[in-house]
Amino acid sequence: MTLETANRLVQLRKDHGLSQEELAERLSVSRQAVSKWERAESSPDTDNLIALASLYGVSLDELVRGTASPVEPGNVDDPLPEGSYFEHKAAQEEKEREHKRRAFPYPVLVAIAYVVLGACFDLWHPGWLLFLTIPLYYLPASQRSPLKLLGNPVMITIIYLLLGFWCNLWHPGWVVFLMIPILNAISFK
CATH class of the missing domain: 1.10.260.40 (lambda repressor-like DNA-binding domains)
Structure with missing residues (x-):
């Protein structure tokens, strides 16, 4: 200086x-x-x-x-009008897509699917597992990669319950909870 x-x-x-x-x-x-x-x-x-x-x-x-350094007239493109600003189109489109996604009444869809499964196929018991997918639906986009989604505690709980209800693997099924820290460590690298 x-x-x-x-x-x-x-x-x-x-x-x-x-x-x-x-x-x-x-x-x-x-x-x-x-x-x-x-x-x-x-x-x-x-x-x-x-x-x-x-x-x-x-x-x-x-x-x-x-x-202020002088600017030669030939080097300047058309200046932006007063009050204008730069907007990143891809980021704006992603925000709009995320907003539309969050505005969709997913919990209502899950409730309807639960009633249909229960009334038509008598699947009331396993059907309630659909309600566990609601928090997964509202995850931010950055958390929805397959590896991060698989390492999500809610997803692991769903896997554990499915193993228990359908395959009666309650005892060995608890091992899936050990996947949470392992998958999270892998996904943050």
């Missing part, structure tokens, strides 16, 4: 009526770090430069160079 930039940092801090301690507190750095910046012994990292520019209400160019 040049001495000129360091002096600019001192001047901006004083213009905004901040002490080194107050500035350090706002940036979540030590007072010694601010002091070193102002003596040109070290330079603030990029995050701190951005925070300083935001705090002082200046651009990064103004903060580092002293004046």
Whole structure:
């Protein structure tokens, strides 16, 4: 960092009526770090430069160079109109898809399926297991990969109950609960 930039940092801090301690507190750095910046012994990292520019209400160019860098007319595309912003289309579409998914009345569908299974096929007893799928349906998208879904405690409980009810494997079936930490450890790698 040049001495000129360091002096600019001192001047901006004083213009905004901040002490080194107050500035350090706002940036979540030590007072010694601010002091070193102002003596040109070290330079603030990029995050701190951005925070300083935001705090002082200046651009990064103004903060580092002293004046805004001139932009040649030929290098600028059509500027965005005032008040416009960038929107990430894929993220927005994912949010909309997730919102639609959460708006679907899945618990009502499960209740209807339970009544149909019970009334038509006399499967009241195993049919109630469908209700355990409701928390799985409302998992966030990041938790719905097959490995994470299989390591979910609710899914493991469903597997255990199915092994017990249909195969009468209550005793050896409890071993599936040991899969929870193993699958979670694998899925977070």
